[in-house]
Amino acid sequence: MPKIIKKIRQSTVVKIRLILSLILLAALSSLILARLVPSGRIFYNRDFSRSWQFFGGQGFIGQFSPAERIDFKTSDYVKLIADPVYFSVFTPRFFTRARLIITYQDYLASSTPIVEAGVLMDKIVWQYQMKPVVNKILDNLNWPTLTEGGLTLYERQKPVADLAYFIQRAGERSDLALYNYSLLRPYYLDNYSPAKSTRIMAAGLRGPYQFYTYLDGEDFNLTFWFQDLNQNYDLKGDGVTVLVSDYKGQNILTRRVRDDGIIADTGQLSAQSVLAFVIKDLPRGVYKVEVKANDDIVTRKIITSQTKLTFINKLWLVDETVAAFDLYTNVNNLKATAFGPGGEQILAYNREPLSVDAPYQQFYKRVDFAGPDHLYLINLKPRNLIVENNGLFAFNQAAFINPDFKKVDSNWEADDSINYILSAYQSPTVLGPDKIAVLDFDLSNAYRENHKYSLMISIPGLYANNQARQLAGLAPAYLEIKEIRLELEGKSLGDKLKELWRENIKPKLGLGVKK
Amino acid sequence: MSKTKDISQPSLSVIILREIFYFSSLTLLLFIILEIIFPYIVLAYFNLNYLVALVIISGLIKLGLKQASSGAN
Numbered sequence A: 001m002p003k004i005i006k007k008i009r010q011s012t013v014v015k016i017r018l019i020l021s022l023i024l025l026a027a028l029s030s031l032i033l034a035r036l037v038p039s040g041r042i043f044y045n046r047d048f049s050r051s052w053q054f055f056g057g058q059g060f061i062g063q064f065s066p067a068e069r070i071d072f073k074t075s076d077y078v079k080l081i082a083d084p085v086y087f088s089v090f091t092p093r094f095f096t097r098a099r100l101i102i103t104y105q106d107y108l109a110s111s112t113p114i115v116e117a118g119v120l121m122d123k124i125v126w127q128y129q130m131k132p133v134v135n136k137i138l139d140n141l142n143w144p145t146l147t148e149g150g151l152t153l154y155e156r157q158k159p160v161a162d163l164a165y166f167i168q169r170a171g172e173r174s175d176l177a178l179y180n181y182s183l184l185r186p187y188y189l190d191n192y193s194p195a196k197s198t199r200i201m202a203a204g205l206r207g208p209y210q211f212y213t214y215l216d217g218e219d220f221n222l223t224f225w226f227q228d229l230n231q232n233y234d235l236k237g238d239g240v241t242v243l244v245s246d247y248k249g250q251n252i253l254t255r256r257v258r259d260d261g262i263i264a265d266t267g268q269l270s271a272q273s274v275l276a277f278v279i280k281d282l283p284r285g286v287y288k289v290e291v292k293a294n295d296d297i298v299t300r301k302i303i304t305s306q307t308k309l310t311f312i313n314k315l316w317l318v319d320e321t322v323a324a325f326d327l328y329t330n331v332n333n334l335k336a337t338a339f340g341p342g343g344e345q346i347l348a349y350n351r352e353p354l355s356v357d358a359p360y361q362q363f364y365k366r367v368d369f370a371g372p373d374h375l376y377l378i379n380l381k382p383r384n385l386i387v388e389n390n391g392l393f394a395f396n397q398a399a400f401i402n403p404d405f406k407k408v409d410s411n412w413e414a415d416d417s418i419n420y421i422l423s424a425y426q427s428p429t430v431l432g433p434d435k436i437a438v439l440d441f442d443l444s445n446a447y448r449e450n451h452k453y454s455l456m457i458s459i460p461g462l463y464a465n466n467q468a469r470q471l472a473g474l475a476p477a478y479l480e481i482k483e484i485r486l487e488l489e490g491k492s493l494g495d496k497l498k499e500l501w502r503e504n505i506k507p508k509l510g511l512g513v514k515k
Numbered sequence B: 001m002s003k004t005k006d007i008s009q010p011s012l013s014v015i016i017l018r019e020i021f022y023f024s025s026l027t028l029l030l031f032i033i034l035e036i037i038f039p040y041i042v043l044a045y046f047n048l049n050y051l052v053a054l055v056i057i058s059g060l061i062k063l064g065l066k067q068a069s070s071g072a073n
Helices: A002-036 A163-168 A460-471 A494-511 B011-036 B048-072
Strands: A041-049 A079-080 A085-090 A097-108 A114-122 A127-135 A146-148 A151-155 A176-179 A199-206 A209-215 A218-230 A240-245 A251-257 A272-279 A283-290 A297-304 A309-318 A327-328 A332-338 A345-348 A352-354 A360-365 A377-378 A383-394 A419-423 A429-431 A434-442 A452-458 A477-491
Touching: A002 B011, A079 A085, A097 A127, A097 A452, A114 A434, A127 A176, A127 A434, A127 A452, A146 A163, A151 A163, A218 A240, A218 A283, A251 A272, A272 A477, A297 A309, A332 A345, A332 A352, A332 A377, A345 A383, A352 A360, A377 A383, A383 A452
Parallel strands: A176 A419
Antiparallel strands: A041 A477, A079 A477, A085 A452, A097 A434, A097 A477, A114 A127, A114 A452, A146 A151, A151 A419, A199 A297, A199 A309, A209 A283, A209 A309, A218 A272, A218 A297, A240 A251, A240 A283, A309 A383, A327 A377, A327 A383, A332 A360, A332 A383, A345 A352, A345 A377, A429 A434
């Protein structure tokens, strides 16, 4: 009898092992498939009402940060009470396109009409590819519209019959504004006279920056003086790349300056290195210069014979050689941050004080709109101070140039000079109290580190609005995020294998080569 | 001759526990190796602490039952 029992027990063990092995095999296969994504398509979902996940997994869509801009406690979901907020998405492989679907409830004030989301494209210049979640300015605009192929033209006056023809001739218009749409146009200045000599046009700029300049019948010459502060440890070194492109965005020149060889955070100032170039016989028009550098690099001066030099969106000013100076901007809002002790000050913006009284905090001011072509004066001490807005900056009025179309953004002020607005914007879908926004991104050149894409949600003006509400004893305005879904698309396993065959194996075998 | 119980053969529950212990240990090892090769591949879906707990608990119960059966011997 014991032998029979032993045989029965052995067959039971075999059965148990077989079942458990199949379970293990199924689990491993699922994980490998989830890693490879053979179909090229996958989606990830996060319901913010649930703080737990099945089987305790960490999920793919990270939590929002920084914590002081988020309210987790007073709602089942997540409330965004300041901006911008960031979150990351882990992906097991590269993808080329993403569709971000945000389900939310809107408890924002009328002074924050725009919500946008974006994916990080360049970590050095901190550039995001932004797309609209909602633009209440356009939603509430009672102008007739013409929609074709994902584009909407809002028409204040004369209706347009052919949108494609309108876009073809749009470069000539001065009464057109844009939202979420890029329109390239040649921009020429009447009565322009080139300078006969070079001079210092800007000094004391830290980190990356971009500027427009203009040429007409002159050489394009720029000389940069760079210095490495070596305050941060960077294994990749602190090199600098300067890119020049024309109004179509086509690259004309790329120059690089190598790191001084010190990658550790020694604080040792490097000798100044010079990058200079001259380009002759360029057609007249606007050119964009992009300086890609990390925060350890200071541009001590920019010397050029070009008379127009207008900086785009942000400047980090670190010029100790002057007590104070004037800066000009074309928009009626300003954010200022003292990056470290010594930067605190009371600066004057359009002759109104803006107190920057603590380091590492952003201070915001909005002044009365003074017209579409007005330049607002900023008087400040350039001691480790970051100034930024959605407009342009120049170190003197004569150097100012604005080749861009007006944008219907959070600082939009309606004026009679605009008769048409062209946008690639779709209002969110309303589902009861919820709204659902669908945003499409091109991930081909998106920045990805440690298998993660970085995303952000921006609600311009929310922080300042809530500061004012707090002073008035009101509850903060917020955007309540209920769910985020990310649908990713990339090459399938079949496509990859075909590519491998076509590009690597077939040439080596000499197949498909015509003799 | 009197019939005697064959006390050298483990009971079915001990066998199942033993197999669970082996299975969970092997699974934990494989998941850790997979996690080293492809970071986050397991952790995104599954908290390995649950598996560690299963290994420990099944191991302890198996040990306890083994000691109890040795004591009975």
